[in-house]
Amino acid sequence: KNQVEQSPQSLIILEGKNCTLQCNYTVSPFSNLRWYKQDTGRGPVSLTIMTFSENTKSNGRYTATLDADTKQSSLHITASQLSDSASYICVVSVGRAAGNKLTFGGGTRVLVKP
Amino acid sequence: SAVISQKPSRDICQRGTSLTIQCQVDSQVTMMFWYRQQPGQSLTLIATANQGSEATYESGFVIDKFPISRPNLTFSTLTVSNMSPEDSSIYLCSAKGPGTDTQYFGPGTRLTVL
Numbered sequence: 001k002n003q004v005e006q007s008p009q010s011l012i013i014l015e016g017k018n019c020t021l022q023c024n025y026t027v028s029p030f031s032n033l034r035w036y037k038q039d040t041g042r043g044p045v046s047l048t049i050m051t052f053s054e055n056t057k058s059n060g061r062y063t064a065t066l067d068a069d070t071k072q073s074s075l076h077i078t079a080s081q082l083s084d085s086a087s088y089i090c091v092v093s094v095g096r097a098a099g100n101k102l103t104f105g106g107g108t109r110v111l112v113k114p
Numbered sequence: 115s116a117v118i119s120q121k122p123s124r125d126i127c128q129r130g131t132s133l134t135i136q137c138q139v140d141s142q143v144t145m146m147f148w149y150r151q152q153p154g155q156s157l158t159l160i161a162t163a164n165q166g167s168e169a170t171y172e173s174g175f176v177i178d179k180f181p182i183s184r185p186n187l188t189f190s191t192l193t194v195s196n197m198s199p200e201d202s203s204i205y206l207c208s209a210k211g212p213g214t215d216t217q218y219f220g221p222g223t224r225l226t227v228l
Contacts (some may be wrong), residue, residue, distance in 0.1 A: 032215060043206050063133030104156040
């Protein structure tokens, strides 16, 4: 069964600090892995997308890593800001056809405190 | 990128009634999807909206309960029929354009069924 597991479920960090979110997946065949940010009451917004051959990708203060051998990904947030408070969802695209299915992780809720 | 709007943004409905949610994309897209996000949960795919033909439903979702239309490349509707409190959820429209693997999401429609 295709699964995406995220940890921790939630975390609280102080403004200006760094944090790292984890994502483990068991999907086949793997197409790509995405990280989305979902603000409360909003739809998810794509942060990064990585294919099998990519190890790291950055988007501003967000840096995602991918280890396709161990089927693990992480999202690192540098110098957190209050606006980083959101849910971060790891999503894996399954399949090699144009209509790849997305498998969603449960998300990590991040709260940045001043 | 694609900008997706949904109407209504939220609604409170009585048990047994139906609600139709509209999704409009600002550019032509190849694929449109409808998701449900129950409180505290991640996203679950309801169906893929196919232009000019019947939607493709995921396991656990049926056309009688969630009829979907997609009359053209940029517009789709999802109806939640004969609602019960268990249908209280956020419903999100999503789209993917040609030549990209990125999936964009609308802001969601927050539905509460009393």
